[in-house]
Amino acid sequence: MLSVFWAVLRRDLLLAFRQRGVLVHHLLFFVLVVALFPLGTGADAAILVTVSPALIWMAVLLAALLSLQRLFKPDYEDGTLEQYVLSPEPLALIALAKVLAYWLASGLIFVLASPLLVLLLGVPASAVPVIMASLLLGTPTLGLVGAIGTALTLSLPRAGLLLSLLIFPLYVPILIFGAGAMRAAIAGLPAAGALYLLGALLVLGITTAPFAIAAALKISLE
Amino acid sequence: MLWLHRFGSLPYFYRVSRPIAIALAVPGVLLAAYGVYGGLVNAPVDYQQGDAFRILYIHVPSAWLSLFGYTSMAIAGVVALVWRLKLAEIFLVAAAPVGASFTFLALVTGAIWGKPMWGTWWVWDARLTSELILLFLYLGVIALHNAIESPRTAARACALLSVVGVINVPIIHYSVEWWNTLHQGPTVTRFGRPAMEMDMLWPLLCAALGFTLMFGWLTLWNMRAQLLWRERRSRWAKKVFSDA
Incomplete structure (x- = not known):
């Protein structure tokens, strides 16, 4: 049972690595949203620091929305997904492996790139560890919840805007706790509470979302 | 359990849903009208919020629904x-x-x-x-x-x-x-004595119940339309169309 998990994970990571350009696009999107923002607000450092939690998290949310659309699409188009559904291995486990591979390929980049971007916005360096921790705990949950929406809209030709309507309301808790942890860290307050809650949401996501993703995939392939 | 299985039959549901919907609609509209009238006209003025509080007779049932x-x-x-x-x-x-x-x-x-x-x-x-x-x-x-x-x-x-x-x-x-x-915190649902006078509470409960019945009525009516559309190619649905 675990061997199928590793096999799917390895395959998806290999595929992601062979298409390095796409990974760079995700990163560039994230960087561009953050970098263009000060051009809209003016270069006032105080404003930038105040809005930086919202800005970083909204950029992550939008990047997740864009990248999630491709999560199952290639497998759906070439029929691999049907084989996954037909295989005797648990579909939920395969879905979890796919989301993990997706996160390692695109979510982790945001975590690694975030220190540079928040320093660009003038956030004190002392807040950086908490910011990275909040992204590390929050972005996998974005992938898990978003994958449910992607799986539901799989058979639709243009699902982008619909997908945002489906998953953004579900992202509210992650946004609140993620940006909340960041705000607390910037203000020099303890951020452990928000981080714990992000961790709890991640555990809830890992334990329940794969089953919902599997059910959604089956509905879409009916 | 037999009646439940019969409800699974779509033509049967289509037939019986009409009287059920009407049975929900009549008391629903009456109760909602009584509750809203009682709230807007009869209930005493709130000592803090004046007459503005009266909108809650629509607001609270809607939020509940x-x-x-x-x-x-x-x-x-x-x-x-x-x-x-x-x-x-x-x-x-x-x-x-x-x-x-x-x-x-x-x-x-x-x-x-x-x-x-x-x-x-x-x-x-x-x-x-x-x-x-x-x-x-x-x-x-x-x-x-x-x-x-x-x-x-x-x-x-x-x-x-x-x-x-x-x-x-x-x-x-x-x-x-x-x-x-x-x-503001919950007023009606908190345990113990409600923090509301009975003169004010009574129409609110009537309105809430009336709105709920109306919810059932409207949903049932919408279900009938959805059902006909989904089954539009089946024989019983065609008969409904030709009879109408």
């Missing part, structure tokens, strides 16, 4: 996913626009009340925000249903989405509450 509607959709969603009951699928698809309308009504009446009381149409308060997000959850179900062509697949996708949504509703609610709170 926004939650009730989504919960009932999620329960129907579980039934649709587990037992593949067609009626449950049709119910949750039919209830979505009705529930969304009540959610919208709750938001609008809340905003109208908020202007004189809080001095602003909208505040980013926990309850208001979670109600707004609930509206988005409803709209998501409606949009997903419209996007998928096959009615069966669309209904099952909506079922899953509403089940996922209902797990998230308490999480969203408490996370938003943790984030910001200004809305």
Whole structure:
């Protein structure tokens, strides 16, 4: 049972690595949203620091929305997904492996790139560890919840805007706790509470979302 | 159990749903009218909020139905996913626009009340925000249903989405509450003696019950339309059309 998990994970990571350009696009999107923002607000450092939690998290949310659309699409188009559904291995486990591979390929980049971007916005360096921790705990949950929406809209030709309507309301808790942890860290307050809650949401996501993703995939392939 | 199986038969449901809907509509409209009249005209003036509090006779039942509607959709969603009951699928698809309308009504009446009381149409308060997000959850179900062509697949996708949504509703609610709170605490549902005079409470309960019956009536009526559309190629539906 675990061997199928590793096999799917390895395959998806290999595929992601062979298409390095796409990974760079995700990163560039994230960087561009953050970098263009000060051009809209003016270069006032105080404003930038105040809005930086919202800005970083909204950029992550939008990047997740864009990248999630491709999560199952290639497998759906070439029929691999049907084989996954037909295989005797648990579909939920395969879905979890796919989301993990997706996160390692695109979510982790945001975590690694975030220190540079928040320093660009003038956030004190002392807040950086908490910011990275909040992204590390929050972005996998974005992938898990978003994958449910992607799986539901799989058979639709243009699902982008619909997908945002489906998953953004579900992202509210992650946004609140993620940006909340960041705000607390910037203000020099303890951020452990928000981080714990992000961790709890991640555990809830890992334990329940794969089953919902599997059910959604089956509905879409009916 | 036999009557339950008979309800699974779509032509049978179509026949009996009409008198049931009327049986819900008549007391529903009467109770709602009595409650709203009692609230708007008969109830004493609030010592703090003056006459402005009277909008709660529409606001509170709408807010209650926004939650009730989504919960009932999620329960129907579980039934649709587990037992593949067609009626449950049709119910949750039919209830979505009705529930969304009540959610919208709750938001609008809340905003109208908020202007004189809080001095602003909208505040980013926990309850208001979670109600707004609930509206988005409803709209998501409606949009997903419209996007998928096959009615069966669309209904099952909506079922899953509403089940996922209902797990998230308490999480969203408490996370938003943790984030910001200004809305007044619960008045009716708190344990012990309600913090409301019976003269004020009684019409409110009538209005809430009346609105709930009306919710059932409107949903049932919508279900009948959905049902006819889905089964438009079947013999019994064609007979309904030719008779009409």
